[in-house]
Amino acid sequence: MPTSDADRRDWRPIATVDTVILTLDEGSLKVLVHRRQRAPFAGAWALPGGYIRPGEDDSAEEAALRVLRTKAGLPNFYIEQLATYSGPARDPRGWSISVAFLALVPRDLLPDLAEDVSLAAVDGLPDLAFDHGRIVRDAVARLRGKGAYSSLPAALLPESFTLPELQRAYEIVLGDHIDASSFRRKVLDLDMIEETGEAQAGVSKRPAKLYRLTGAARTFNRTLGAA
Amino acid sequence: MPTSDADRRDWRPIATVDTVILTLDEGSLKVLVHRRQRAPFAGAWALPGGYIRPGEDDSAEEAALRVLRTKAGLPNFYIEQLATYSGPARDPRGWSISVAFLALVPRDLLPDLAEDVSLAAVDGLPDLAFDHGRIVRDAVARLRGKGAYSSLPAALLPESFTLPELQRAYEIVLGDHIDASSFRRKVLDLDMIEETGEAQAGVSKRPAKLYRLTGAARTFNRTLGAA
DNA sequence: TCAATAGTGTCTGTCAGACAATATAGT
DNA sequence: ACTATATTGTCTGACAGACACTATTGA
The missing domain is CATH 1.10.10.10 (Winged helix-like DNA-binding domain superfamily/Winged helix DNA-binding domain)
Known part of the structure; x- marks a missing residue:
């Protein structure tokens, strides 16, 4: 069973979380994105996301909340699991699996946006890093599809x-x-x-x-x- | 960045897939389960599932189809992503993340059931290994909730x-x-x-x-x- | 009083469920 | 003809959308 590092890396995909924060701003539905500092996709807009840390997180959901706290300075709020995206090509660092979460947040609960954070209208979305464009589209479809009269x-x-x-x-x-x-x-x-x-x-x-x-x-x- | 094996294991959760195969049998909705041969939960009923193999699978969905082919002898059919379950406690082998899939299959497409495979009624489900009981309940809730008039x-x-x-x-x-x-x-x-x-x-x-x-x-x- | 929007009342078409009526196979 | 469903037709109540009407505020 014990094998080389290379083999083990091959057997356990990179595990991450991504979050789609939707809000109403200036009369349209927008998603919170930030500009990536580091490779891959340095300089590109991306969803807030990060590695799952088994030593630190009790679940993927907790990992997502931690990412929102530390990367975007957001308080804890209700997030809902959206879907999981996986494959060898979606992240240039290697075979990865990312659990995506969705949250609906009132605009006034979002802190003042930092330099590298922005709200992008979901209609006419700019290009996003990784497969984040698709994730946002899935999130919006879920929101639009789900109960026309849900609360x-x-x-x-x-x-x-x-x-x-x-x-x-x-x-x-x-x-x-x-x-x-x-x-x-x-x-x-x-x-x-x-x-x-x-x-x-x-x-x-x-x-x-x-x-x-x-x-x-x-x-x-x-x-x-x-x- | 390079660290000991123990550290690296700590940073990448175990990544698996589980599949909920639902069918109509004798007038009730049943789920396909198999008896586990190996620890953990040897001897217990469980959903068909297994490790994601980055070297072999192109996505979690492909991994799930491979598991169904090799473990249950089932042909490829349409499976739908259900949800992802994660945490330190759901698998005694360590912090794990499992992507669950759902399939609806006509009873006559299921091959003759082997000794260690069985159909269990979803109402009055026996105890299952891991958190598989919860996964089945979620699958049934999704099926019942989803479009009363979807096809x-x-x-x-x-x-x-x-x-x-x-x-x-x-x-x-x-x-x-x-x-x-x-x-x-x-x-x-x-x-x-x-x-x-x-x-x-x-x-x-x-x-x-x-x-x-x-x-x-x-x-x-x-x-x-x-x- | 006017402008502008909030809020109410009424009509009508659509549709799901209840239920009665009819159709059709083997016996 | 009789039994046991399958299939169709009719009625009715609930409800969404259209739309006209009333209410209420500051200017």
Whole structure:
């Protein structure tokens, strides 16, 4: 069983994680990317990612959260497993396997973007390192496909939001117009959201009521990825 | 960078694949399991699985197909990525990462079962090695959750089948009764199936027409997993 | 009062499920 | 003709989208 280093390297692929952080910014769906400092693909835009460290991480998910903390300075939040990408060619360093995760984050929870971090619109994505372009496309397809009426798009909004804002989030995610009255009926029937009691202020038109996700909806949200 | 073997082993997790083969047998949904010959979990039931071999496999999916060919004697068929399981405790041999795949296979395509291979009903599953019990539960949840009207359950039936048979397959998969007239309308509208021109023979009642999946439905089926 | 958007009420077409009615094989 | 399904037709309630109408704020 014991063999040379070269052989052993051949038997255990490189194991990494990559994260797709999606948010709503300036009316469109964007993904967080950073400029790579080191080879391979130095200077190219890439998803935040890194090696799984068995000595340090308790799971691939923990590894992804660690990468987000240390590489992007992001706090822990809910991430959902997207898919796993593998093969000899996707990483020039050798046969690799990467577990990709997806998170929906309100824009205001993202810290001020550093020099080498940027939000790229998912429609008209620039070229990304590795197979990250494909990973982002898969993530967006998953988001768009998954329950037109799951509570997911609400995760892109701040703690409290108006119904028109929520509707716009759905429209951006789904890429389609939604009728306002149907939307209200549906979303209120589902007990996903509840009034905060407050209303918009300082607008020169009828102010909209503010809502928040109900506890039930937040939980539903958290567990959606498991199914 | 070069370190001792122990260190390097620590940096690259064990990488494996596991496969969940689901089929309809005696009116219920079953999963193919085999009795492990070797430690760990020698003697226990487990999903067919094995190491990814970077020198031999072009992707995790190829590795899974190779495992099915060599360990279970199964031909190549469409498998869909399910999820990836990882951590220090799931395999006593060390920190491991396993990519799980799902396949729906007509019972008559499974070769005669060898001594150490068996079909276990997914409801009332026996204890399985590793975290395979959880993997099977996730697979069944995915199947039940995924498009009530995707063409997926049809993959569990032989090449040609009657509408009542197809309906029963859906009912078993969904675990719920379906109205016959609605089912016919829907499934025929979707252009998923087409008449073969033949009909059942040798039944002492009105014989049902035979159908097959349309080319479009088969393709749809194949690509479902990608989204 | 006006502009602009929030929010409500009503109509209508679509569709799934319930269920009755009809069709067809072997016996 | 009779039995046991297969298959079709009709009715009805739920619901999404269209759209007209009312409400409410600051200017």
